[in-house]
Amino acid sequence: MQNDSLYGVCAPEIGWVPAPRYLLRRERILEIIKLLPRGDILEIGCGAGAMLVDLSNAGFNCTALETSVPANQIAKELNKHHQSTSIHLEPSDNWAERFDYIFAFEVLEHNKDDKGILEHWREWLKPNGTMVLSVPAKPELWNARDVWAGHYRRYDRSSITSVLKEAGFMIEHLESYGFPLFNLLESIGAISHGKFFSRQKELPIGDKFSTAKSGIDRSFEVRIFPLQASRLGKSLMKFFFFLQTLFLKYDIGNGYIVTVTKNER
Numbered sequence: 001m002q003n004d005s006l007y008g009v010c011a012p013e014i015g016w017v018p019a020p021r022y023l024l025r026r027e028r029i030l031e032i033i034k035l036l037p038r039g040d041i042l043e044i045g046c047g048a049g050a051m052l053v054d055l056s057n058a059g060f061n062c063t064a065l066e067t068s069v070p071a072n073q074i075a076k077e078l079n080k081h082h083q084s085t086s087i088h089l090e091p092s093d094n095w096a097e098r099f100d101y102i103f104a105f106e107v108l109e110h111n112k113d114d115k116g117i118l119e120h121w122r123e124w125l126k127p128n129g130t131m132v133l134s135v136p137a138k139p140e141l142w143n144a145r146d147v148w149a150g151h152y153r154r155y156d157r158s159s160i161t162s163v164l165k166e167a168g169f170m171i172e173h174l175e176s177y178g179f180p181l182f183n184l185l186e187s188i189g190a191i192s193h194g195k196f197f198s199r200q201k202e203l204p205i206g207d208k209f210s211t212a213k214s215g216i217d218r219s220f221e222v223r224i225f226p227l228q229a230s231r232l233g234k235s236l237m238k239f240f241f242f243l244q245t246l247f248l249k250y251d252i253g254n255g256y257i258v259t260v261t262k263n264e265r
Helices: 020-033 050-057 069-078 114-122 144-149 157-166 181-197 208-214 219-228 231-245
Strands: 002-004 008-010 040-044 061-065 086-088 099-105 125-136 169-177 255-262
Touching: 008 050, 020 050, 020 099, 020 125, 020 169, 020 181, 020 231, 020 255, 040 050, 050 061, 050 069, 050 099, 069 086, 114 125, 114 157, 125 169, 157 169, 157 255, 181 231, 219 231
Parallel strands: 040 061, 040 099, 061 086, 099 125
Antiparallel strands: 002 008, 125 255, 169 255
């Protein structure tokens, strides 16, 4: 396991490396947290826990919720040197209004009742607390990879802002990230997963097993990681990091990152 200066934590020996789409999102999140006063964070659906390492290194007090047992175990392994980071399989009874921040990256779309789960998460935030979340964009691009990942939906700008407002949040910032690399990679992934599902009569929308697996399955990425970690690979990734910043205000990326604050009702 190593902590790369560009990619963050990498652990190919246990089957986890950062995928390019994750790195595009991570780059934007690291920019966003630069503006946030340090405090207590709850990351919901932390997956392999790589972002927790970044958040802890940035000076936040980190708690995480990951209900997938395999993902939870990997997250604990990646965060074993951060003794103050606690990773839970189930919510704790003492989380009401406990956290300054909630982070939930690629989690909301896995919930059938997105408004209901947002209202539940809201209860864990302190008054005027902040939530940062990411979701897949463009409903018209629904594809086999969404099915594989266990998604219920993708969002457009209107639908994500509406459900957040209905759940009691005020929109502070919204950006469309990932263009053009994320768009290209997702198109390739859709074709690959489409072949896998082509023989199935019914697609398992919102499948829990898929949801649990999607955050940690890096079987393909591990094979190509030596190229990604090469000097050329890192140069290309830096270029795409820069390129996506030119298009954040346009709805052409394949994902949204949204910052909201808790409205007091």
